[in-house]
Structure formats: C-alpha cells, structure tokens
Amino acid sequence: MNEPFLLSNLIDLQEIDNEIYKIESQKAEGEDVVHLKELEIKFKESSKLLELAKNKLSDYFTQLEKDELDTKNIKQKIKNIDLKLTDKSLDPNELFNYTKQKQSSEKQLLKITNNIEFFQSENSDELMEIKNAEERIEELKKDLIEVSKKVQQDWKSLDIKLAESESRKKEMILSFPEEFQKLYDDLKARGVEVIAAYKLENSQCGCCGVDLTSSEMHKIKSSKYQQCPYCDGVVV
Numbered sequence: 001m002n003e004p005f006l007l008s009n010l011i012d013l014q015e016i017d018n019e020i021y022k023i024e025s026q027k028a029e030g031e032d033v034v035h036l037k038e039l040e041i042k043f044k045e046s047s048k049l050l051e052l053a054k055n056k057l058s059d060y061f062t063q064l065e066k067d068e069l070d071t072k073n074i075k076q077k078i079k080n081i082d083l084k085l086t087d088k089s090l091d092p093n094e095l096f097n098y099t100k101q102k103q104s105s106e107k108q109l110l111k112i113t114n115n116i117e118f119f120q121s122e123n124s125d126e127l128m129e130i131k132n133a134e135e136r137i138e139e140l141k142k143d144l145i146e147v148s149k150k151v152q153q154d155w156k157s158l159d160i161k162l163a164e165s166e167s168r169k170k171e172m173i174l175s176f177p178e179e180f181q182k183l184y185d186d187l188k189a190r191g192v193e194v195i196a197a198y199k200l201e202n203s204q205c206g207c208c209g210v211d212l213t214s215s216e217m218h219k220i221k222s223s224k225y226q227q228c229p230y231c232d233g234v235v236v
C-alpha cells in the first residue's frame with residue numbers, strides 16, 4: 001500500500017489502454033465488419049438500381065395492374081356464365097345469349113392476354129434488368145443476415161475481452177496515488193495519445209519519437225513527472 005509509486009506503472013496502464021484500443025479497432029474494422037459494410041453499400045446500390053428500373057417502366061406496371069384486374073373480373077364473369085349455363089331450365093333464347101356473352105368475354109380475355117404478352121416482349125430487356133436486380137438483392141439479403149450474425153458473435157467475444165481490460169484498467173488506476181490518477185486523467189483529457197513509455201535508444205521520446213537533446217533529457221529526468229516537452233508523455 002505504501003510502496004513508492006513508480007512511473008513505470010503508468011506504462012503498464014498504457015499497455016492496457018493499447019489492448020483496449022486494439023479491441024475497439026477490431027470491433028470497428030474487423031474483417032467481418034468491413035465485409036458487412038461493403039454488403040450494405042452493395043445492397044443500397046442494388047436497391048437504387050431496382051427502383052430506377054421500375055420507375056422507367058412505371059407506365060408498363062400501371063397498365064399491367066389494370067390488365068390483371070380486368071383479367072380477374074372477366075374470369076369471374078365467365079365463371080358466373082358457366083354456372084348459369086348449367087341451369088337445365090334455360091330457354092333457347094337465354095342459352096343463346098349466355099353463350100354469346102361467354103364467347104365475347106373469352107375474346108376480351110384473349111385480347112388482354114395478348115396485350116400483356118406484347119408489352120412484356122416490348123419491355124423484355126428492362127424486365128430482365130429488374131429480375132436480375134431482384135435476384136441480386138435477395139442474395140445480398142442472405143449474405144447480410146449471415147455476416148451480421150458473424151459480426152454479432154465476434155462482438156460478443158470482443159465485448160467480453162473489452163470488459164475484462166476495462167476492469168483491469170479501473171482497478172489499476174484506483175491503486176494509483178490520487179495525484180497520478182489526476183495526471184492520467186489530465187493527459188487523456190488533453191488528448192495525449194501515449195501517456196507513458198520508456199526512453200528509446202538515441203535519446204528519443206518513447207511516446208512521440210522525437211529526438212531529445214541531452215539537456216532536454218536532463219530536464220525531463222529531473223522533473224517530477226518526467227514529461228516530454230513535445231508530447232507531454234511521461235518518459236521513463
């Protein structure tokens with residue numbers, strides 16, 4: 001408890017910070033995450049292409065909708081006539097009329113069917129484009145689900161590691177004397193990236209890599225917190 005505080009403890013803390021940074025980068029830039037982001041972009045692009053292709057054919061789709069509704073109505077009409085034709089009590093006149101009506105409806109139906117076929121062949125390239133885009137989107141959806149499941153699993157295990165590192169960090173900071181807790185907080189608050197490192201060979205600051213003169217080094221060593229004048233990191 002009353003052991004003297006060593007500045008090298010700050011380096012241990014920095015190491016835990018490095019671990020945390022590494023885990024966070026893995027979460028943000030891991031292979032699966034990058035893949036997922038790419039898939040999301042492709043999905044948006046394909047959806048946009050599909051929308052454009054459908055917009056180009058908006059007249060066609062309006063006509064198709066109308067034709068399909070007409071087809072449905074005429075089919076129902078023919079069904080009703082068929083039902084009436086089963087009635088044994090029809091007189092020849094009624095029989096003639098219903099048969100006529102049925103023929104005319106069938107003619108209408110054929111005309112609409114031909115119309116639909118004609119418009120389909122007229123727009124076959126565009127329709128193929130739409131079909132391809134829809135298939136592509138379906139595949140992308142499957143991939144998106146699969147990869148996002150993988151990302152969720154990856155994140156689950158990374159979050160466990162992260163929580164472990166965070167709690168070790170907290171524990172370590174709490175074991176520091178208050179003034180060093182404050183020093184750490186100040187440095188972090190000021191955005192100092194590496195808060196502590198050993199001096200490198202050739203008198204370079206281990207935190208920022210700047211070459212230090214012997215008088216700068218002397219000044220650092222004789223100061224209380226041994227901070228580099230360039231990056232404010234603690235040089236041990």
Ligand SMILES: [Zn+2]
Binds near residue numbers: 206207230231
């Ligand atoms: Zn420095």
